[in-house]
Amino acid sequence: MLVITILFITWPWFFVCLGGKIIKSPKIDIFSLNSTNNDTTEIHTICRITSDELIADAQSIVTRVSTKILDERFDLFEKKLNEIKDLVLQMNLQSLSVNLNDRKDKFIVKKNYEYLKTPRQFEIRKFNDTVNEILISNEYFKVYTYFWIIENMKNKLSNWRTGYSQRSNTFYIKQAGYGMYMKITPKYFPDGTIFIAVGLTKSHQDNKLSWPFILKLRIEILDHSPEELLRIDRSSRLWDPLTVCPTYFWQQPAIIGHPDNLECVGLSIPRDILHTGSKYLWNNSLYIKLIVYL
Incomplete structure (x- = not known):
């Protein structure tokens, strides 16, 4: 029975190691360690990546993912903010209408009161x-x-x-x-x-x-x-x-x-x-x- 163990070393070294084939890696060191135990042969393959370009690509991927999440959050926030602004605007328009009517009534009352007041x-x-x-x-x-x-x-x-x-x-x-x-x-x-x-x-x-x-x-x-x-x-x-x-x-x-x-x-x-x-x-x-x- 053949068991292949693939070890992934995570961030800051981001790589794909599949069946001994290294994808997009200009400089890769592969170490194979074989050991036999009765009928079983274990093959341990270690992929060590020292490429600055690959690290930069990994950083770019993480940045794009993070930026996408932030953009989605900002879009949602902006949508909610616009809804709040529309609500406030509607309330202000209603209040303005009431104030205008109230001022109109007060003007009429004041005008009538001025008429009722004698010069004395x-x-x-x-x-x-x-x-x-x-x-x-x-x-x-x-x-x-x-x-x-x-x-x-x-x-x-x-x-x-x-x-x-x-x-x-x-x-x-x-x-x-x-x-x-x-x-x-x-x-x-x-x-x-x-x-x-x-x-x-x-x-x-x-x-x-x-x-x-x-x-x-x-x-x-x-x-x-x-x-x-x-x-x-x-x-x-x-x-x-x-x-x-x-x-x-x-x-x-x-x-x-x-x-x-x-x-x-x-x-x-x-x-x-x-x-x-x-x-x-x-x-x-x-x-x-x-x-x-x-």
Whole structure:
């Protein structure tokens, strides 16, 4: 029985030794070792390769194999990356569409809000329900200011019956504590006069306050002309509780029963000044300003 044992010496010597024939090897040393044991003869063939060219070929093969694997991995990575980029792009387009719609809505809201804002908006926001100082004839006075906005005036002027009125919310004069309210009667007399009044109402500090009420006050209807220098507010005279109306109107409101004192002082204006396009109406609303001198 003939047994042929072929020994392969792996990297860095890469070769093929087949049946004693050496493939692509310019310099090969072959050693044959024979040994006999009874009926068996063993032939050991050793192929030793010292060719630099073959080593270079082996390195080239390994490099090509490695490069092919890397190329496949990079191709797969690039494919996945492109899929991710497409997904991100799609998400960005959707987000952009939402943002554009959102901005469009905000623009419409902002545009409508700008339309609703009166040229007196800054003054109202700054001074409403606050104590501040005003300059009159080179003299400063500390005052409390309150703004009341009466909406849907055209309907009130057209459809309300004579004597019907609307009351404001109760407000409290800061640094004084008195409770007050205002009231508007769109048809105060049959001739169509509008009457805006102010009165006292019950406050949680009434027991600590001085009575009768003696603070001077006035009412104004705001002019909404864009040019500040052209504005002419409709103003009442300055009321002094010590000189107008009986003391009854300025006493402490009843503890039990109706909380409002009857109003004694107010501003009357003709209805025709609130015509369509009137500078005293803004977005169908009438703006009333109360000033209380502290």
